Amino acid sequence: MDTTATPAPLPRPAAPPSPGYSPRAHPDYARTAERRPWFFTRPTAGTGLVSWLTTVDHKRIGILYGISALFFFLVGGVEALLIRIQLAVPNNTFLTHAAYNELFTMHATTMIFLAVMPLSTAAFNYIMPLQIGARDVAFPRLNGFAFWLFLAGAIVLNVGWFVRSGAPDVGWFGYAPLTSAAYSNQFRTDISTDLWIVGLQILGASSVIGSLNFIVTIINLRAPGMTMMRLPVFTWMTLITAFLIILSFPAITIALVELMMDRGFGANFFEVSNGGLPILWQHLFWIFGHPEVYILILPAMGIISEILPCFSRKPLFGYPIVVFSGACIGLLGFGVWSHHMFTTGMGTLATAAFSLATMAIAVPTGVKIFNWIGTLWGGHLMMRTPMMFALGFVWMFMIGGFSGIMHSAAPADSQQQDSYFVVAHFHYVLIGGSIFALLAGIHYWFPLVTGRLVDEFWGKLSFWVIFTGFNVTFFPMHFLGLNGMPRRTAVYDGNMGWNTPNFISTVGAFVLGIGIAIYFAALIRSYRKGPRVNRDPWDARTLEWSVASCPPPDYNFAVTPRVQARDAFWHEKRNTGHLPAHARQPAPAAEHAPGQTQTAHASHDVHGHGIHMPSQSWFPIVTALGILIGGLFMANHNYIGAIGGALLLFAGATLWAFEGPGGYHVFPEESNK
């Protein structure tokens, strides 16, 4: 281990006994005389399958999100490799055109909605409440519901692989009228587009619900003293992302509702023959779609803004500017959607306006990059794996940003639109950007979540293989695009001059795949026998590292932290030479009544009674099951079945409401005696 850069180790208190997930005895209701029917009996097991199905703990939900997202990341990766095999040589017959369409649609949909977004959500869930010194999110059961809803949406999208009509094949942008009944619904035998519509609706609902929860959590559950301008940058980016989600998803929801009315009930929103305007789809889609790309990148920027200072051993350069530029990007992100529509003939005024606005959005983006470089400048760099991925992010995100500015110029864009140049651009921002940051974040927070470090050798090796593979795959696409190779085409001719770059690109894709495999192998290996860490292995800055153990106890903090400054944990360590009070002291014990709300109360220890924890519940998963069943029937145009699902949804939600938040108390101090 490279510890040369680490300052003198701090005196560490004796390790508290690892609480893990201890049995959750004594939920309030189990002990009262209340007559509860069986379906109101709340599960209390701390381990085992049921405990995971009924969990309301933000850390566990974060882990569930993380594991599912990584799974779908692999699925999306396999889809990508199949696409690249098809494109390796001209006139290839490896895939049919139909299969190719399904693959590129599902690859993009999977990567965006089932891999990058939920991976960010995993970090929002696990890290954000810890960063602000909270015991949980504001609505723990709703949080579980958002996860199960996500899984339901993922299932609906993917069942197409197993049914006759196949997986969705209309592109992740679902352009009408290609998606309308006339072109993609052979008289209701082809449900693949409906699966796409319904799946996205469910995923949208999940994201919005999750985001509402995060917004309330960040605004309301901050520890005392944690003012908005002391929030860790990752939490700030979570907040901005959540706002982007709740404000942009309704646009696609409406677009999908309208499409569903067209396909299922014969409405005419996008039926040109009846006066429908297909361009409306593009507007509604991109009003969502452009903010969506910032939904994918802002969390990544937040992660990078945590890692670079930590591994440069310096505070983040220009914290307020980083925060404001993030907010700026969020705002501007709503005003540039039509840069995806330069070639649709919007008229010169609109084109010029959107061109300008798009160029403007590069400014706050560039500002952030300068801040990161400023953070590195003169720092004492610790070149550990998270840092490597973070530096890779800065470099490659810059390349992606440059090509973004290139096609913000409408005349240039009319050449680049729908060519591989655009493919190169968005992979530089999405893989070089979002994915690199998420891979960095996984390495960075792995010790917090598992209590073990990832092996440095394998981590660095995976970084270099991924970095090489990525650039070999996507850099040549810039040239392919400028030479006119269109995207979304399964077969190309041999005499176009595209053969060599395509072949190189396919080779690169496999190198990238191997790199990802090494990365995962390193994670699994370290999970089982990596060196144990008790706490704070990176000498980090933010509160999530101040918890009493890795992984943190259920209740996060025995005593709610008091925050005096930005980078509170770092300051406390530097100023006092020992760990902050809340990381050492137990909570005083006292009596307290069962809670009326499901919030885990951050302030309880102030009054001197135990910590109120929300009880587990079956209803989030039951309610989500109703939506899954209803959604599958809906996609199949079986409206009776859909109503059945809706009834289950209703029943689940009703019982949920009547179940009450429940709750039990923990008294952590007794363990330290």
Add this chain to the structure above:
Amino acid sequence: MSLAPAAHTPPAAVAHHDDAAASGIPNKKLFMWAFLASDCMFFGALISTHLIYRLHPPPGSPHPRDIFSIELTSFSTFILLMSSLLMAIAVNSIQKDQVRATRHNLLGTIFFGLIFLGCQVYEFRHFVHEKDLTLSNGIFGSTFYTLTGTHGCHVAIGVLWLILMYIRSFKPADPARPWLALAVAHFAIFLVAIIAGMAAVLGFVHAVEAHGLMGALVEFFNGNMVPFLVTLLALTGLAVFGRYTGPVDFGEPNAIDVESMGLYWHFVDIVWIVIFTAVYLMEYVP
């Protein structure tokens, strides 16, 4: 770490737990505000769609003024606005821990919401059967039904939510007392009241159409006696079941639940005012 049982005191002692929030705004309220912001974008996109197509009608589109019956819609709009008043009173009552008054006003809100829905059902049926405006035979129908139907769904969800809230107000404070059977019975009666009430409202509107208001009053009692009486009976049943039978679990500490429900209800009302103006009234601007 050890887990110890919590001591039990009456729930009233934990009032305002939510208010400990850093911003001073209770969690549920903040949640509702954020959700409504999201819903604004939702209706914004739908209303824009309607207006875009209204400004670019394909040849042969019907003229909305030939279809609408503005008197009825004005009436149902008025009813919906009044329901907001009752909702506000319900919030006010629960904040003063007046459970009975809360119940009555919730019931009133539900009732008015149902009248609004009944009028909408009538309107849809009338437009389809008499005016030949369907979802599929033109772009105007598509946008009109989708927009107003989505709003109707919001009202219907609100009504369901209010019903659940009403039933919840009967859950006894003493956890040992059974109440589930009563809740189920309540819900069943509600269903009867809704179905019969809808039938009565629809019958009444039809009668006004056919015979004018005065004639309808006569006709109404000829043709719609049964649903009307059943509705009355069901409402009486609710009142009987709703007698005071001891302290309830749902009181002033839950005011925030009612209040955030109220925010939703008022929002849906405001959206209707926008829709009523943009879709109906604008058609009457010369």
